[in-house]
Every structure is written in C-alpha cells, then in structure tokens.
Amino acid sequence: MMNIGSVNLLLADDDDDDCMFFKEALEELPLNSSLKTVKNGEQLMDLLTTKLVTLPDILFLDINMPRKTGVECLSEIKRNEKLKQLPVIIYSTSLNHEVVDLLYEKGAHWYIRKPGDFKKLKKIILEALTNTVENNLQRPSKEKFVIQV
Amino acid sequence: MGIQKDDDFPQFLTGGGEMGKLTREKDWSKTSLGSMQFWPQSLRTTLSIILNSKFPMFLWWGPELICFYNDAYRPSLGQNGKHPSILGMKAEEAWTEIWHIIKPLIDQVLSGGEATWSEDQLIPIFRNGKIEDVYWTFSYSPVNDESDKPAGVLVTCTETTSKIITLHELEESKNELEFAIDATELGTWDYNPITNKFSANERLKKWFGLPSNEQIELNHAINAIFESDRQRVTTAIQKALDFSSGGKYDIEYTIIHPGTKKETNVRAKGRAWFNEKKTAYRFNGTLEDVTEQRIANRKAAQVEQNIRNMILDAPIGICVLDAFTLISEIVNDSFIEVAGKSYEAIAGKFYWDTFSEARPYYEAALEKVVKDGIPFYANEVELTLVRHGNKENVFVTFVYAPIRNTNGEVNKIAVWVVDNTQQVIARQEIQKGVDKLNVVIEASDLGTFELDLITDSIDCSERFNQIFGYATEEKISHAQFLAQLHPGDIFTRNEAFKKALEDGALHYQSRIFARNKLIKWIEVKGQVFFDEQHNPKILLGTCRDITEEKTHIQEHQFFSDELEKQVQQRTKELIESNRLLKDSEERYHLMVEEVQDYAILYLNREGIVENWNAGAEKIKGYKAAEIIGKSFFNFYTEEDRKNNLPQKLLKQAIQTGRARQEGWRVRKDGSLFWASVLITAVHNEKNDVIGFSKVTHDLTEKKDAEDRLKKSAAELEQKNIVLEKINKELQSFAYISSHDLQEPLRKIQTFAGRLLDTEYSNLTENGKDQFKRMQHAAERMQTLIDDLLTYSRTNSAERKYEKTDLNKIVEQVKAELKEELQQKYATIEAINLCEINIIPFQFRQLLHNLISNALKFSKPEQPPQIKIESKIVRGTEFKNNQLSDKMWYCQISISDNGIGFEQHYSEKIFELFQRLHGRMEYHGTGIGLAIVKKIVENHNGIITATSELNKGATFDIYIPAPSQPDF
Incomplete structure (x- = not known):
C-alpha cells in the first residue's frame, strides 16, 4: 500500500x-x-526498463514529447509485464476527446490538463495523487477519467 | 496165443475202422470171452456186420454182456466219456448210470422176447465229462449163437438229441408266441385261400361272435364286419392274395358282435404266402382291438380340432409357436391379416425370419417368456411392419403367452395380436378434431356457454365472460347476464329462446351493456338438447362480439352508397368524355399537322415515310412531297447508317414497343441537329406491327446548353477540390495554431500568477492595476483560443454517430458545470429525453454551450431554471419550412428564464464573433453559439432561437430521427 505521505x-x-511548475507545486504540497x-x-523507457532498480510509485506522463510520444510510452508500459501495474497519470496541455478516449483505452489511470494557474496546478496534482492512492491503484470509470478542477 | 496177433489176424475184423483196430488189438484173454481164437462163429459174424456198418451199433455178448461198438456209435459216447474204455467191459459196469433202464430191456430180449423199439427215449449218459441228456431211438434185438439160443443183444440206435432239442425249442417258442399273443390281447387268424377255410383263436372268435369250431367259412367272419367297412376289407383281402401286391395286409375296421351288438374297432395285420405257382396257399395274421385307442385318438383329435378351429376362427390374431424352435405351428387368418404377410411366409417358418423387422425389439422378450413362463404384454405399441411388401407403421397390442404341457413345461408360445392402428388413429383424429375445434373456438373469439335449462345454472368460457366485461374466472349467474341485455333487444332474445325450446336451434343478435358501460353487439347461437320425453335439458351455445362488424356494416353501407353515387357520376363523365374524344380525334389530325416544334411522321413497316407534318418540314427541311415514299434512313448521319442505327431502332420498337434515342441527325441541307427521337410501333387489332410513329424534337439548343453546363460543372468541381483542400489546410491551421498558442499563453498566466503571489507587495498601485488587466487579457485570450479550438475541431470529418441517451449527456454537462450551477443555484430539468443517433462529444459541446449561455445570461435576482425536453415528431408537426414533411425529427428544446434577447437577433446570434453585449457586462468570445449551430448542421439538423427581452430564451434543435419512435 502506497503512502501518500512519502x-x-x-x-x-x-x-x-x-x-x-510541477516541482514547485509539489514542494508546496x-x-x-x-x-x-x-x-x-x-x-523514460530506458530508465524504466534498465536503469531503475525500484520503480516509481506513480508516473506523470506528457503526451507531446520528442523521440517517443506519451501515447507510445503508455502502450509500451502496459505491454510490459514488469511495468504494467505502474499507475500512469497523463499530464498534458491539450484536451482532445479522441485522444482522451484513446489513452483511457490504453490503460492510463487519470488525465490532468495543465492549468494556467499555479494554485489550480497544486490542487490538481494533489487530487490526482490522492485519487490514485485512495482508489488503491484501481482505475476510475471513463466518466471520471479526466480530473476537473 | 494172443502174442501172434499179426499172423493170426482174424478175417472177421478186416476193415472195421478204428473200432476194428481197437477190437483186434485188445487183449481179450483177460475177459470172460477168452482169446479171439476161441470166439464162436456167431460172435465173429455179428462183429463183422457191426464193425463194417455205417449205422451206429452196439453189442452185448455172453453171459457177462461184454460191450462191443462200431465207429458210427462212437460219437454217441462223446469226448472223455466211455470210449474206448467200455470196449470189452461188462455191460453192468459200462452203463452203471442207466443200468436200471436198460437191464429190463436186455433181459426181455435175452429171455426170448421180441426185439424192442424205443423212439426218442431220454437216456442221459456220461459223456463230455458230465451226464448229458441224450435222446435215442433204438432197438434191442437178440443175436443167437450156434446153439440157437440168444447169446447177445444187438443194439442199433440213432441219437435223436438234436432233433428233440429242436422240437423242444420249437414248442417253447410256440408257447412264448402264444403267451405274447395272449399278453398283447391279439386275435390271430389263419385262412386257407384254397379251401376257403378260416381258423382263429378264441379271442378273435369272441370278438366276431363266431362259433368255436375249428374251421369256419370266411364269409361267416366277414358278416361280422360293419357294413360300411365290409367292401373295403374284402378288397384289401383280395389285394393281399394277389401275388403282385407282395401279400401285405394292414387295415382297420369295425366289427359288430352279432349277439351283443358290441362294436369293436380292430386293426388287422397279416400276410399271404405264395407257392411256386404264385398262388396264395396261406394267409394269416393278427387282429388288434384298437377301440379305446381310436376313441382316445378321436377325442384328442376332436379336442385339437376344436382348439384349432377356435384359433382359426378367432377374431384375434393367434400364432402358436413351438417354444424350442420358435417355428409357427398354427396361424389364423386374423394373424395373417395383422402381419400383412402370406400364410406361407408365417406357417412352418422360424418366427423371427417372418418378423425380422421386429426382431431387434422383441426377441429378448420372447426368449424370456420361453425361459420364465411369464406372459409378455405389449399394449398399443407402434411397430414398423413390412406388410404386403411395404413398410407400415401400425399400432398393435400383443401377448406372448406360454403354453405348458402336462409336465408343466413351456412347450408352446401363443402369440396373440390385435391391430389397434385404426383405433389409435381414430383416437388421434378425434383428439386432433377436439384440438382443432378448441383452436377454432379460440381463434374465432367465440365465447361458449352451457346452460342447464332445468336449474338455470350457466357455465361459460373465459371469453364469454370477457365479452360481458367480467374477469375471466368470475362466476356469473344467468340472471346477471340477462340483466345486461339492452332493453330494446329483450324481446328479440325472448322470441329466439321460445323458438329454440321448440325446434332446438337458437340464434339471435342483440346489444348488451358490458360491465365497462360499453354497448356491445353480440351474436348468440346455440342448440337445445332434449331428454327422451322431449323436455329441453341443456342449451349449448356460442357468443360472439360482433360490435365491430356491426359498425363496419354501417360504414360499409355508407361506403357503398357513396360508391354508387360516384359510379353514376363517373359514368356520366365517361359518356361526356367519349363524346369529347370523338371531337378531339378529328381535331387531333389537324393539330398534328400544325405542330411546329415536333416532327411527327408515320413510317410503314419498312421505314418508308408515309406522312409529314409542319414540324417535320421545319426541323428537317424537306417538304412533304420531297420525302414521302422515301426511307427515314435519310435523316441519319453516314456513320449511324453504317452502324445500322435506323434498323436497330425499328427492331427495338418492334420488340419493346418503343425506341428512344438522342443523337445527331441530318437536315436536307446536310447540316446536323441534335435530335431526341421517339419511335413507337403501331399495331393492328391482331397485334401485328403495321408501322411506326416517329416524333423528333430538335434539341440542338438544349444540347448546347447542356454541354456548356457540363463544362462549367467540371470547372466547378475542380474549384471545389481546390477549395476543400484550402479549407482543410485552414482547419488544421486553426487547430494547430490555437493549440500551440495555448502553451505560451498558459505559461504567461502561470508566471503572472506566481508573480502576483510572491511579488505583489513590491508593485505600485498602478502597477498592480496594470498587472491585473494583463491577467484579464491573458484569460480572455485563453477563452478565445479554447473556443476557436473547439470550433475548428467541430468539422464534419469527425462524424461518428452513436445511439446515445440524451440524459447521459445532460449528466456529463452538469458535472462539467458543477461549480457554476452551484454558484448560481441553478436547476436543470430534463424532461422525457430520448435516445438518438448523434456524435456524442459534439452534442456534449452543444449542450455545454447552451447551458453555459443560460447561466451566463441569467437574471441576477433570479436563480436560473433550465428546462431540456425532447420528442420525436413528424416534419409536418413543426411549422418550419426547412423541415421535410416526410421525415421524422427529434426536437430538443432548451429553455431558460434568463434575460433573453430581442427576437430580431434570433438569427444573428448564431454568427461567428457576434455578441449582443459589451465585454464588461457579459464576457465571451462570440463563438459559442456559432459552434452550436455548426454542430447542429453537422447532424443535418436546424436550430432556431425564440426569445423576448427579459422573458427567457428557447433554443429548438431538430435532428432527423431514423423513423418514428417505438411506442
């Protein structure tokens, strides 16, 4: 059982x-x-598959990334027996419904849209973490997938 | 003396065989006779006779009766007996064992008596090591010596032992035979055909009532034979006496005792004996009393015949099988009929060969019956039998019944069988009939009832109750039903009843007040059943609800009246139009000739022009006189003629009635024109094609216009493609730009926010104000970008329709706008929302925008109330000319109690960037409703807005529904 405290x-x-922003928001929480x-x-994939001895508790994943997109990474993680249990929270600027649907199907836990307000950022990160821990790593229903603040 | 035997060989002993030799060699000096030389001549002569005789002889000689015998006598002395020791012995010593028998005889002869003769005298003698019973026939005769006095006794004898034994045996066997005959209670008879004498034993005579004389005439015996048998017996006797028959005689007949009249059944057996002349000299045999046997046989035969007859005549199929071989021994006609096989196929055959088709099912059962002796019953079983060569399904009841012999063993099996097929089928038919009747009754919606006319109790079907408006299981009395009769029809009903009680048949129609206060028409039919005294007992009947029919009949009457009226009207019109037609026919010819725009001509069967109108002249350039009598081929281009187009068109017209074609035709002056041609075949009454009418229209101008149109359409299409491409580029530009613009903007906002949090106190008042304005601008920009992004995404390319429950979408939007709704204490009422085929995320956007607007443009003093309703209605229901009358639409109305707007803005509000309020009053980008409109259009629907200032607004959306809803 994950401890939200550490x-x-x-x-x-x-x-x-x-x-x-993410780091500062986290520090203020x-x-x-x-x-x-x-x-x-x-x-990311290099780190997860070879470098890291201990997997992180939660992965926050941006979609638009160079070299390998967030969607590709998510697919690889969910296909990998060792990584598939890792909760993945999407962390993206855009909110395109089709992309959201696709990510839910591929096994992401939560979806966060990067807000234009620091207070909201803190709130949304905290909520995502809380949701993940309190749900005991279970995925939500599709309607609750996108966290609104 | 005795020593010189050889020298002194006595002549009388010459020859004499073995006994001669023994006699010669014996030392006689020791006997009372003394040496041979002293023997008297008489002895010598006698011995010479004896020893040379081949007849057995014995001699006793002298006072001591010394024994002599010859070779022929020797066998009588046997082996190991007196031979040869008694030669020269005294008689008394030699024959000790019989001395008492022979002594008197010898004495008698010696004393001068006559010679003795004894025949077959038993004189047991010792021989072969024992005393044997030996029979003799012998004679003792005296032999005188020289003094003429008897000096010896000559015995000539024959042993008759074997003869006597034979005789004894014969006697014994005769006795045995007689005993046997006696024991078997046989009569014996012997007839001499030559003397016609007849002898018989006592028993036979007793049967025949014959006198006990030794010899009887045959006729005497024949007379005792039963009259009807007499000739038969005579013939049989004559036949047996004929040599060629072999002499055998075996016959049964009846005799009647002439005295007692006792009847005896006898069986005579015998044979005739023939001499060399083949004449019968003896005819003998036995007679057996077979009366009891015959009676028993007759009884048994009668019993068996009775059983047989009973079986054969039985209406039940019976087949009796031998229990061990299962071979059919008796089979009756009924069985043959059920089996459907020939007598020959059953009788004398192995049962399972006959019924090989049933063997797999019943062989074990039959075996068990044989083994256990317990009958096996099969009741109305279905069997597939091969009957008369065809497989048939039959229903049979049969029994394998064991039959036991007197020892209680099962030795026969009776198979009893009855064909139930007819009964089973009949029963099935009856059941079917009953089922059918029930189905018919149910289908006919007939209520049925049974009225006991004595007790007035009524028993009715569920349907009957229904017709009268009761629950199906309710028990209603006859009086209750009668009370529901319409007062106007009570008389009709009572009359019908009165009639039914007389002649049995009930039939009437009447109105009733059903329980639900409805007036119904019913038709009642029934039959009264009477008892033996013709008192009405029961009424069985049906009741039918004929309300609808009645209504229909009325309607029908009205309809047929109307029809008749119309027919009359039409007839009148037809007469009128016929008259007009006649006039018009005349006018028609004139008209055709005068038609200017169409060339109308008539061609004969070969395509030769027969008439010509003004239009033809105008279009083709020929005058009538120039072209009539010439082929219509002239109007075609050289190429068309080469391709036989004119012939093809005529052929097509003949085959299909008409030929239509558009193409270039040639005028008289050689110029071309674009013609639309219709050639129609003209038929006579016999339906033969007699010619063609040809109508040609000059479409040159139309053709030119069309060609131009085609050209510009092609150009247009090209332009369209270019435009679409540009449009797509624009869309993607809009999307990408707005998406990418978000990123820096968001950062500006975030940094600004951070600055405000951390450095706010370091700013001057003016700086603070400007900072806030900057932040507002950034916020507006973000909204603008969001909206633009949404708008650009709302393109038709992303159409993915799903059947969606509108309630679900409303719930999603409510969740999205949760805070705003709470803040403004707003309520959303969703009424009767249906499921429709939409693009779900677009529709969510649509509702989001409309509800946001309703919240935004709410009255400050009043909590917003938003109502969303939907219904599926035909296009005609809406007074909107943009909707098709033939289609079904889902109408979704979203209304609020907000500030509304002036009705004349109802179109403008949907345009992009159009706003009715200053940005400071109500912020917004003016894109929201444009998005709404675009989404509605993506769904091939329309949206209208209805409002009055300060009186709320209603947005009506109409989306095509596939069909009417399922009610």
Whole structure:
C-alpha cells in the first residue's frame, strides 16, 4: 500500500517550465515526496526498463514529447509485464476527446490538463495523487477519467 | 496165443475202422470171452456186420454182456466219456448210470422176447465229462449163437438229441408266441385261400361272435364286419392274395358282435404266402382291438380340432409357436391379416425370419417368456411392419403367452395380436378434431356457454365472460347476464329462446351493456338438447362480439352508397368524355399537322415515310412531297447508317414497343441537329406491327446548353477540390495554431500568477492595476483560443454517430458545470429525453454551450431554471419550412428564464464573433453559439432561437430521427 505521505514520482515532460511548475507545486504540497524528471519518451523507457532498480510509485506522463510520444510510452508500459501495474497519470496541455478516449483505452489511470494557474496546478496534482492512492491503484470509470478542477 | 496177433489176424475184423483196430488189438484173454481164437462163429459174424456198418451199433455178448461198438456209435459216447474204455467191459459196469433202464430191456430180449423199439427215449449218459441228456431211438434185438439160443443183444440206435432239442425249442417258442399273443390281447387268424377255410383263436372268435369250431367259412367272419367297412376289407383281402401286391395286409375296421351288438374297432395285420405257382396257399395274421385307442385318438383329435378351429376362427390374431424352435405351428387368418404377410411366409417358418423387422425389439422378450413362463404384454405399441411388401407403421397390442404341457413345461408360445392402428388413429383424429375445434373456438373469439335449462345454472368460457366485461374466472349467474341485455333487444332474445325450446336451434343478435358501460353487439347461437320425453335439458351455445362488424356494416353501407353515387357520376363523365374524344380525334389530325416544334411522321413497316407534318418540314427541311415514299434512313448521319442505327431502332420498337434515342441527325441541307427521337410501333387489332410513329424534337439548343453546363460543372468541381483542400489546410491551421498558442499563453498566466503571489507587495498601485488587466487579457485570450479550438475541431470529418441517451449527456454537462450551477443555484430539468443517433462529444459541446449561455445570461435576482425536453415528431408537426414533411425529427428544446434577447437577433446570434453585449457586462468570445449551430448542421439538423427581452430564451434543435419512435 502506497503512502501518500512519502511517494516517489516520475515526471516525463520535455518542457522545462512545466517541469519547474510541477516541482514547485509539489514542494508546496504537504507531502514528503521525491520527484525525478525525464525529458523525452526514450529516456523514460530506458530508465524504466534498465536503469531503475525500484520503480516509481506513480508516473506523470506528457503526451507531446520528442523521440517517443506519451501515447507510445503508455502502450509500451502496459505491454510490459514488469511495468504494467505502474499507475500512469497523463499530464498534458491539450484536451482532445479522441485522444482522451484513446489513452483511457490504453490503460492510463487519470488525465490532468495543465492549468494556467499555479494554485489550480497544486490542487490538481494533489487530487490526482490522492485519487490514485485512495482508489488503491484501481482505475476510475471513463466518466471520471479526466480530473476537473 | 494172443502174442501172434499179426499172423493170426482174424478175417472177421478186416476193415472195421478204428473200432476194428481197437477190437483186434485188445487183449481179450483177460475177459470172460477168452482169446479171439476161441470166439464162436456167431460172435465173429455179428462183429463183422457191426464193425463194417455205417449205422451206429452196439453189442452185448455172453453171459457177462461184454460191450462191443462200431465207429458210427462212437460219437454217441462223446469226448472223455466211455470210449474206448467200455470196449470189452461188462455191460453192468459200462452203463452203471442207466443200468436200471436198460437191464429190463436186455433181459426181455435175452429171455426170448421180441426185439424192442424205443423212439426218442431220454437216456442221459456220461459223456463230455458230465451226464448229458441224450435222446435215442433204438432197438434191442437178440443175436443167437450156434446153439440157437440168444447169446447177445444187438443194439442199433440213432441219437435223436438234436432233433428233440429242436422240437423242444420249437414248442417253447410256440408257447412264448402264444403267451405274447395272449399278453398283447391279439386275435390271430389263419385262412386257407384254397379251401376257403378260416381258423382263429378264441379271442378273435369272441370278438366276431363266431362259433368255436375249428374251421369256419370266411364269409361267416366277414358278416361280422360293419357294413360300411365290409367292401373295403374284402378288397384289401383280395389285394393281399394277389401275388403282385407282395401279400401285405394292414387295415382297420369295425366289427359288430352279432349277439351283443358290441362294436369293436380292430386293426388287422397279416400276410399271404405264395407257392411256386404264385398262388396264395396261406394267409394269416393278427387282429388288434384298437377301440379305446381310436376313441382316445378321436377325442384328442376332436379336442385339437376344436382348439384349432377356435384359433382359426378367432377374431384375434393367434400364432402358436413351438417354444424350442420358435417355428409357427398354427396361424389364423386374423394373424395373417395383422402381419400383412402370406400364410406361407408365417406357417412352418422360424418366427423371427417372418418378423425380422421386429426382431431387434422383441426377441429378448420372447426368449424370456420361453425361459420364465411369464406372459409378455405389449399394449398399443407402434411397430414398423413390412406388410404386403411395404413398410407400415401400425399400432398393435400383443401377448406372448406360454403354453405348458402336462409336465408343466413351456412347450408352446401363443402369440396373440390385435391391430389397434385404426383405433389409435381414430383416437388421434378425434383428439386432433377436439384440438382443432378448441383452436377454432379460440381463434374465432367465440365465447361458449352451457346452460342447464332445468336449474338455470350457466357455465361459460373465459371469453364469454370477457365479452360481458367480467374477469375471466368470475362466476356469473344467468340472471346477471340477462340483466345486461339492452332493453330494446329483450324481446328479440325472448322470441329466439321460445323458438329454440321448440325446434332446438337458437340464434339471435342483440346489444348488451358490458360491465365497462360499453354497448356491445353480440351474436348468440346455440342448440337445445332434449331428454327422451322431449323436455329441453341443456342449451349449448356460442357468443360472439360482433360490435365491430356491426359498425363496419354501417360504414360499409355508407361506403357503398357513396360508391354508387360516384359510379353514376363517373359514368356520366365517361359518356361526356367519349363524346369529347370523338371531337378531339378529328381535331387531333389537324393539330398534328400544325405542330411546329415536333416532327411527327408515320413510317410503314419498312421505314418508308408515309406522312409529314409542319414540324417535320421545319426541323428537317424537306417538304412533304420531297420525302414521302422515301426511307427515314435519310435523316441519319453516314456513320449511324453504317452502324445500322435506323434498323436497330425499328427492331427495338418492334420488340419493346418503343425506341428512344438522342443523337445527331441530318437536315436536307446536310447540316446536323441534335435530335431526341421517339419511335413507337403501331399495331393492328391482331397485334401485328403495321408501322411506326416517329416524333423528333430538335434539341440542338438544349444540347448546347447542356454541354456548356457540363463544362462549367467540371470547372466547378475542380474549384471545389481546390477549395476543400484550402479549407482543410485552414482547419488544421486553426487547430494547430490555437493549440500551440495555448502553451505560451498558459505559461504567461502561470508566471503572472506566481508573480502576483510572491511579488505583489513590491508593485505600485498602478502597477498592480496594470498587472491585473494583463491577467484579464491573458484569460480572455485563453477563452478565445479554447473556443476557436473547439470550433475548428467541430468539422464534419469527425462524424461518428452513436445511439446515445440524451440524459447521459445532460449528466456529463452538469458535472462539467458543477461549480457554476452551484454558484448560481441553478436547476436543470430534463424532461422525457430520448435516445438518438448523434456524435456524442459534439452534442456534449452543444449542450455545454447552451447551458453555459443560460447561466451566463441569467437574471441576477433570479436563480436560473433550465428546462431540456425532447420528442420525436413528424416534419409536418413543426411549422418550419426547412423541415421535410416526410421525415421524422427529434426536437430538443432548451429553455431558460434568463434575460433573453430581442427576437430580431434570433438569427444573428448564431454568427461567428457576434455578441449582443459589451465585454464588461457579459464576457465571451462570440463563438459559442456559432459552434452550436455548426454542430447542429453537422447532424443535418436546424436550430432556431425564440426569445423576448427579459422573458427567457428557447433554443429548438431538430435532428432527423431514423423513423418514428417505438411506442
């Protein structure tokens, strides 16, 4: 059972600013968490499949990334016996319904749209983490897939 | 003396065989006779006779009766007996065992008596090591010596033992035979055909009532034979006496005792004996009393015949089988009939050979019956039998019944069988009939009833109750039913009843007040059943609800009246139009000739022009005189003629009645024109084609116009393709630009927000104000980009229709707008929302925008109330000329209680970037309703807005529904 008090997170996002916002938001949350970031899909998969000894508790995954997109990464993770249990929270600028549907089908846990407000960012990250832990890693129904704030 | 035997060989002993030799060699000096040389001549002569005789002889000589005998006598002494020791012995010593018998005889002879003769005298003697019973026929005769006194006794004898034994045996066997005959109670008879004498034993005589004389005339015996048998017996006797018959005689007949009249059945057996002349000299045999046997046989035969007759005549099929071989021994006609096989196929055959088709099913059962002796019953079983060579399904009841002999063993099996096929089929037919009747009754919606005319109790069917408006299981009395009769029809009903009680048949129609207060028409039919005294007992009947029929009949009457009226009217019109037609026919010819725009001509069967009108002259350039009598081929281009187009068109017209073609034709001056041609075959009454009418229209101008049109259409299409491409590019540009614009904007907003959080206190008042304005601008820009993005996404390429419950979409939108709804205490009422075929995410966008608008444009002092309803209705129901009358639509109305707008803006509000309010009053991009409209159009629907200022607004959306809803 994951402990929301000390949670190991991995963020895959090529945007430095967004990485910074995420890190700062996380730091301001009352959590004892650790965060690792990667800059593209290749790095992410390399890290997950070979480098990391211990898998992170939760992966935050951007969609538009160079070299390997978030959708491709999600597919690979869910196909991999060792990784398929890893909860994946999509973290993206856009909110295209078709893309949302596709990601749900491929096995993502939650979908977060990057907000234009820092307070909302904190709130949404906290909610995503809380949801994941409280649901005991179970996926929500499709209607609740996109977290609204 | 005795020593010189050889020298002194006595002549009288010459020859004499073995006994001669023994006599010679014996030392006689020791006997009382002394040496041979002293023997008297008489002895010598006698011995010479004895020893040379081949007849057995014995001699006793001298006072001591010394024994002599010859070779012929020797066998009588046997082996190991007196031979040869008694030679020279005294008689008394030699014959000790019989001395008491022979002594008197010898004495008698010696004392001067006559010679003795004894025949077959038993004189047992010792020989072969024992005393044997030996029979003799013998004679003792005296032999005198020289003094003429008897000096010896000569015995000549023959042993008759074997003869006597034979005789004894014969006697014994005769006794045995007689005993046997006696024991078997046979009569014996012997007839001499030569003397015609007849002898018989006592028993036979007793049967025949014959006198006990030794010899009887045959006729005497024949007379005792039963009259009807007499000739037969005589013939049989004559036949037996004929040598060629072999002499055998075996016959049964009846005799009657002449005295007691007792009848005896006898069986005579015998044979005739023939001499060399083949004449019968003896005819003998036995007679057996077979009366009891015959009676028993007759009884048994009668019993068996009775059983046989009983079986053969039985109406039940019976076949009796031998229990061990299962071979059919008796089979009757009924069985043959059920089996459907010939007598020959059953009788004397192995049962399972006959019924090989049933063998797999019943062989075990039959075996068990044989084994256990317990009958096997099969009741109305279905069997497939091969009957008269065909497979037939029959229903039979049969029994394998064991029959036991007197020892209680099962030795026969009786197969009893009855063919139930007819009964089973009849029963099935009856059941079918009953079922059918029930079906008919049910189908006919007939209520049925049974009225006991004595107790007035009524028993009715469920349907009957229904007709009167009761629950199906309710028990209603006759009086209750009668009370429901329409007062106006009570008389009719009572009359019908009165009549029914007289002649049995009930039939009437009447109105009733059904329980639900409806007036119904019913038709009642029934039959009264009477008892023996012709008192009405029961009424059985049916009741039918004929309300609809009655109504129909009325309607029908009205309809036929109307029809008749119309027929009259039409007839009148027809007469009128016929008259007009006649006039018009005349006018027609004139008209055709005057027609200017069409060339109308008539061709004969070969395509030769026969008449010509003004239009033809105008179009083709020929005057009538120039072209009549010439072929219509002239109007075709050289190429068409080469391809036999004119002939083909005529052929087509003959085959199908008409030929239509468009193409270039040649005028008299050689110029071409584009013609539309219709050639129609003209038939006579016999339906033969006699010619063609040809109508030609000059379409040159039309053709030119069409050609131009085609050209511009092609150009247009080309332009369209280009436009579509540009459009697509624009769309993707709009999408990409707005999407990518979001990213930096979002960061501007976030950084601004961070600055405000962390550095706000360091700003001047003016700076703070400007900072806030910047933030607002960024927010507006974000909304604008979001809306643009949505708008650009809402293109028709992403159509993916799904059957969707509108309630579900409303719920989703409610969730999306949860905060706003709570903030404004808004309520959304969804009424009667249906399922329709839509693009779900677009529709969500649509509802989102409309509900957002309703919230945004709500009255500040009043909580927004939003009502969403839908229904599926035909296009005609809506007063909107954009909707097709033939189609079904789903109408979705979204209304609110907000500020509304002036009705004249109802179209403008849907245009892109159109806003009715200043940005400071109600912020927005002016894209929302444009998106709504675009989505509706994507669904091939229309949207209208109805409002009055401050009185709320209603948006009506009409989406085509595939068909009427399922009610």
